[in-house]
Amino acid sequence: MPLRSLRAAIPAGVLLEDEAARAPFLTDHRRLYQGRALAVALPRSTAEVSTLLAWCNAQRVGVVPQGGNTSYCGGATPDESGAQLVIGLQRLRRVRAVDAANLSMTVEAGCTLAEVQQAASAAERLFPLELGSAGSCQIGGNLATNAGGLNVLRFGMARALTLGVEAVLADGRVFSHLRALRKDNTGYDLTGLMVGSEGTLGIITAATLRLWPQLRCWATAFVAVADVAAAVTLLARLRAAVGERVNSYELLPRNAVELALRHIEGVANPLPGNHDWYVLCELSSFADEALNSMLEGALADASAVGLVQDAALCAGERQRAQLWRLRENVPEAQRRAGPSLKHDISVPIGALGDFVAAASAWVRQHVPSGTLVAYGHAGDGNLHFNISFPKETPAEFLAREEPLIRRAIHDLVAAHGGSFSAEHGIGRLKVAELERYASPVTLAMMREVKRSLDPHGIMNPGKLLAVADTLRETPAAS
Numbered sequence: 172m173p174l175r176s177l178r179a180a181i182p183a184g185v186l187l188e189d190e191a192a193r194a195p196f197l198t199d200h201r202r203l204y205q206g207r208a209l210a211v212a213l214p215r216s217t218a219e220v221s222t223l224l225a226w227c228n229a230q231r232v233g234v235v236p237q238g239g240n241t242s243y244c245g246g247a248t249p250d251e252s253g254a255q256l257v258i259g260l261q262r263l264r265r266v267r268a269v270d271a272a273n274l275s276m277t278v279e280a281g282c283t284l285a286e287v288q289q290a291a292s293a294a295e296r297l298f299p300l301e302l303g304s305a306g307s308c309q310i311g312g313n314l315a316t317n318a319g320g321l322n323v324l325r326f327g328m329a330r331a332l333t334l335g336v337e338a339v340l341a342d343g344r345v346f347s348h349l350r351a352l353r354k355d356n357t358g359y360d361l362t363g364l365m366v367g368s369e370g371t372l373g374i375i376t377a378a379t380l381r382l383w384p385q386l387r388c389w390a391t392a393f394v395a396v397a398d399v400a401a402a403v404t405l406l407a408r409l410r411a412a413v414g415e416r417v418n419s420y421e422l423l424p425r426n427a428v429e430l431a432l433r434h435i436e437g438v439a440n441p442l443p444g445n446h447d448w449y450v451l452c453e454l455s456s457f458a459d460e461a462l463n464s465m466l467e468g469a470l471a472d473a474s475a476v477g478l479v480q481d482a483a484l485c486a487g488e489r490q491r492a493q494l495w496r497l498r499e500n501v502p503e504a505q506r507r508a509g510p511s512l513k514h515d516i517s518v519p520i521g522a523l524g525d526f527v528a529a530a531s532a533w534v535r536q537h538v539p540s541g542t543l544v545a546y547g548h549a550g551d552g553n554l555h556f557n558i559s560f561p562k563e564t565p566a567e568f569l570a571r572e573e574p575l576i577r578r579a580i581h582d583l584v585a586a587h588g589g590s591f592s593a594e595h596g597i598g599r600l601k602v603a604e605l606e607r608y609a610s611p612v613t614l615a616m617m618r619e620v621k622r623s624l625d626p627h628g629i630m631n632p633g634k635l636l637a638v639a640d641t642l643r644e645t646p647a648a649s
């Protein structure tokens with residue numbers, strides 16, 4: 172019945188009718204969740220998104236916005252009820268405008284991140300967001316999750332890269348705020364509110380993004396250090412020496428490098444011997460500068476005081492690409508090696524060393540069959556604190572142990588002043604974690620915002636906040 176009413180309410184061609192084509196919309200990237208849906212809609216315009224949401228709001232049908240479906244938290248997957256409507260954004264794919272002089276561009280939500288980067292580059296500008304999923308994830312999804320990635324140290328997360336958004340609210344109204352202004356002090360930051368809202372407040376249909384001049388040169392090094400504390404001290408020294416040119420600072424334990432070497436073709440470690448920790452460090456500049464000698468000089472100074480055990484500077488683009496290939500394929504190598512339990516955590520950078528020492532000791536003592544592989548964007552205090560298990564580990568064992576392990580690690584993160592969700596968001600996976608670690612006042616404010624913008628709780632129910640927390644009234648049966 173609701174499907175017939177939906178068909179009558181929307182233009183032809185919006186619903187994806189082919190069952191096989193619908194299947195990928197019903198499961199998440201990590202295959203943690205398998206949902207069902209009333210239907211999958213692929214609107215072609217903001218107006219069609221508005222029609223869909225107005226109908227869903229009137230009928231009290233839950234809506235699941237979906238971008239590239241690369242979320243690590245099950246945020247874009249419908250529940251098992253078969254009553255929710257998935258709205259995929261891939262047909263909203265126009266680059267509406269690139270304003271090279273204003274260093275801004277306006278793009279529709281369904282453009283992939285790679286397409287946005289290319290459009291900026293075609294105008295000799297840089298859009299600096301960079302994720303391993305760039306070819307598949309969409310800019311709407313990047314904003315909805317406030318994505319981080321490899322260049323946060325210098326350019327910030329997605330929210331810092333966003334000047335304005337166009338979004339359709341739960342009742343179908345269009346919040347049109349595609350302002351290309353650096354200064355706009357006019358009340359609440361509603362654009363900032365939509366960014367990171369994970370599809371629970373509305374559907375982002377377009378965004379105006381900040382651009383930069385193109386980078387002209389890079390210097391990249393692979394550096395061996397004794398421990399995490401040394402890596403943190405080295406970062407401070409590098410920043411003192413070369414300032415904001417430090418673009419990326421990625422920490423890798425020896426076992427992450429070994430995993431990549433074992434499982435990924437075309438990967439090499441440029442440093443001889445074995446070291447416990449490595450840093451992939453990159454400087455970049457908007458001007459033609461002697462970055463290699465700056466980096467070499469800073470590393471030599473650090474080596475003289477015993478901070479650097481060994482270092483290899485990339486001689487050219489090929490070596491640089493090879494090093495990034497190693498770093499970016501650690502998750503894939505880990506996947507090939509066997510199952511793992513993942514934690515996307517952050518702590519203040521100064522606390523990274525103490526946190527890793529305490530959490531590693533806990534894992535050694537309580538999870539003897541697991542191997543800790545803690546790597547990631549250490550320049551942002553963000554680690555993917557993952558525990559790998561042998562291939563033959565029974566799924567039941569992991570399912571049983573996972574809550575205990577997660578609790579212990581996240582409690583340690585909280586004790587170190589950190590966050591249990593550094594960059595991947597809450598989705599469906601971490602709703603209980605948000606309830607545990609957010610303060611009562613924070614949670615109350617989030618619920619009030621949700622209720623005021625989505626009083627019937629139709630937007631991505633059960634994601635970010637529990638369903639029961641978001642409703643003022645029980646939805647009519649759909």
Ligand SMILES: Cc1cc2nc3c(=O)[nH]c(=O)nc-3n(C[C@H](O)[C@H](O)[C@H](O)COP(=O)(O)OP(=O)(O)OC[C@H]3O[C@@H](n4cnc5c(N)ncnc54)[C@H](O)[C@@H]3O)c2cc1C
Nearest residue numbers: 238239240241242246303309311312313315319320370375
């Ligand atoms: C190989 C790989 C590497 C990754 N690396 C990183 C990384 O370094 N940093 C990082 O932060 N993440 C990373 N991710 C996670 C993921 O790519 C990001 O979270 C990305 O921003 C999600 O975009 P998406 O289009 O795939 O969104 P989806 O997965 O489709 O959706 C994510 C959430 O956003 C909502 N949503 C999607 N589109 C819209 C919209 N237009 N309006 C409103 N809500 C919407 C969904 O409902 C869902 O809640 C990685 C993932 C992979 C697979």
